[in-house]
Amino acid sequence: MLAASSTYYEHSMSAVSFILRTQRALRVSPGQILLQAHRHHLSIKPSPSRTSATMANIHTPIPNLKLNDGNSIPMLGYGTGTAWYKSGDESKIDQACIDSVKLALKLNYYHQDGAEVYKTETELGTAIKQSGVPREKLFVTTKVITNISDIPSALKASLKKLQLSYVDLYLIHSPFFSESKEEHQQKWRDMESLKAQGLAKSIGVSNYLPEHLEWILESCNTPPAVNQIEFHPYLQRTDLIKYNKSKGIATEAYGPLSPITKGQGGPVDDVLASLAKKYAVNPSEILLRWCIDQDIVPITTSGKEQRLSDYLRAMTFKLTPKEIQMINEEGSKKHFRGFWTHKFADNDRR
C-alpha cells in the first residue's frame, strides 16, 4: 500500500487547516491570523491579494509520497522536457532553461524531472550546481529511451551531464521500444542492477500499460517504484491508476495542466472556476491539487516565476472527496491526449 510520508503530510495538513481557518478568519483582525500561524508553527505569508501580480510567498513544504522501496518522492515536480525540449544540437546550451531550473530550485522545487531524450540534462546539471542546493535535498529523475540498447552506458552518460554520482529515480521512458516480453524483462534486470549499484536510488517506468507492467512483475526482484503517465481530468485512465495502486506502484502525472493549456475549453471549466474561487487560487492549482489528493505526483513546468510561485498554493488546501468526484465526472465528458498520440487510437482512453 502506498502511504504519504507522515511527517511531511501532517505538516502540510496542519497548513491546510490553517489556511482554511485563515480564509474564514478574514473577518477577524490580522493580528489574530498571525497568532494562529504562530500557534501552528507555520511560516506562511499570505499575499495581500491572490489576484494581484504579487508572489504567493508560500512556505508550506511540498509533501512527500512514500515509494514501495522505502524512498520518498516530493509530490510536485519541475519538468525539463516539453517547453524545454531541445530539437536541435544538444551541445547548444539553453541558458533560459538553466535560469528557469535555478528559479524553480530557489522556490524549493527540489524534485526535478529530466530525460536523455530532452537533451537538457547538461542544463539541469549546470543549474543544480550553480544553485548550491545540497544533493541530499534534491530528488532528480532522468529517463532512458534513446540509448535503451545499453542502459548502463546511458545512465553513465546522463550522470556525467547531470554532474551527479546517482539519480534518485531512473525510468524507462516508454514501453514502445519492443513488443517482446523477454526483452522487457532483460531491460528491467539492467535497471535492477543499476539500483543495486546505488547509481539509481529508485527505478521505474513511464507510459507503461498494465500488460507491460505484467511482463516486468512476472520476473522482477524489485518492482517499479513509479509509472509516469499523462494524467489529467480529460485523460483519467481509471483502470491504469487502479492497476498501479494495486501493485504498489506510485503514479506520476505529466501534462497535469492540459485542461487549461493544450486541451483547454471543456466541461471542467466551470467546476475549476468555482473551486478556484472557493480556495482563492487559480484553476491550475486546483488541477495540481486534484492529482495530489489522489496520491498522484504532478510534474509541471514553467518559465514564469509568478506561475511557479502560485503553484505552491496547491499545498495550502485540500479538495473534498465530493469536489474530486465533481472534477472526475465533468472531466470524463471529454477525451484529450496530448502525448504519444501515434500509439493510441483517437478514442482510446487507456
Ligand SMILES: NC(=O)c1ccc[n+]([C@@H]2O[C@H](COP(=O)([O-])OP(=O)(O)OC[C@H]3O[C@@H](n4cnc5c(N)ncnc54)[C@H](OP(=O)(O)O)[C@@H]3O)[C@@H](O)[C@H]2O)c1
Ligand atoms: N514521460 C513522458 O513521456 C513525458 C511526456 C511529457 C512530459 N513529461 C514531463 O512532464 C513535464 C511537464 O509536462 P507539461 O509541460 O505537459 O506539463 P503541464 O503542467 O501540463 O504544462 C506546463 C506548460 O503549460 C504552460 N502553461 C501553464 N499555464 C498556462 C496558461 N494559463 N496558459 C497557457 N500556457 C500555460 C507552461 O508555460 P509557461 O512557461 O508559460 O508557464 C508550461 O509550458 C515535462 O517537462 C517533462 O518533464 C514527461
